[in-house]
Amino acid sequence: MVFELEPVFNNIGYSIPVDYSLDLSSECFNSLYPFKDPVTVKGEIKNEAGIVLLKASAAFTMYLDCDRCAAPITRRMIVPLEHVLVTTLNDETNDELILIESLSFEADDLIRDDIFLSMPSKFLCREDCKGLCPSCGKNLNEGPCSCKKPVDPRLEALTQLLDK
Ligand SMILES: [Zn+2]
Ligand SMILES: [Zn+2]
Numbered sequence: 680m681v682f683e684l685e686p687v688f689n690n691i692g693y694s695i696p697v698d699y700s701l702d703l704s705s706e707c708f709n710s711l712y713p714f715k716d717p718v719t720v721k722g723e724i725k726n727e728a729g730i731v732l733l734k735a736s737a738a739f740t741m742y743l744d745c746d747r748c749a750a751p752i753t754r755r756m757i758v759p760l761e762h763v764l765v766t767t768l769n770d771e772t773n774d775e776l777i778l779i780e781s782l783s784f785e786a787d788d789l790i791r792d793d794i795f796l797s798m799p800s801k802f803l804c805r806e807d808c809k810g811l812c813p814s815c816g817k818n819l820n821e822g823p824c825s826c827k828k829p830v831d832p833r834l835e836a837l838t839q840l841l842d843k
Contacts, residue, residue, distance in 0.1 A: 680720075685782045687726050688766065694725035697735045701787055708798065713741040720790060722760065733777075733786070735760040737794055746801045747810035748818050758797045760790055 680699045687693050698721050703714035722735020737758045745752055762777045764784065777789060809819035817824040 731764045745804035
């Protein structure tokens with residue numbers, strides 16, 4: 680979505696609404712396409728005392744598999760989007776400033792990056808998901824499997840010492 684920012688930059692107090700659907704259905708994450716439904720982006724771009732701020736949030740549902748047991752999960756996510764938009768960059772070290780190349784501002788890439796940066800490192804079906812048995816592949820959330828427990832090598836060394 681392109682936002683025409685010229686009136687925002689030129690008028691203190693001026694704001695334009697941000698309210699649209701972003702299609703990320705072709706975006707791959709963890710080898711899946713979890714953004715089946717459009718992302719709802721809502722908020723505003725406002726000139727507050729001469730500083731142009733993007734303040735919005737992206738709301739969407741992710742359709743994924745649990746990272747441990749591969750069960751299908753859906754997760755409702757809300758990602759805050761907050762940036763200061765500038766047309767010239769004096770302080771290159773401030774990552775919060777977003778340099779816009781044109782006053783016709785295409786927001787989709789920025790919002791997509793925000794969404795990907797906000798992803799947790801793991802998606803689990805539940806906090807204490809036990810995962811799959813590495814030998815037989817049984818889902819251990821449904822109960823223990825009949826595989827022998829792998830022996831802790833430190834314990835094995837101790838057993839050998841005791842045997843002598
Ligand atoms: Zn799981
Ligand atoms: Zn097993």
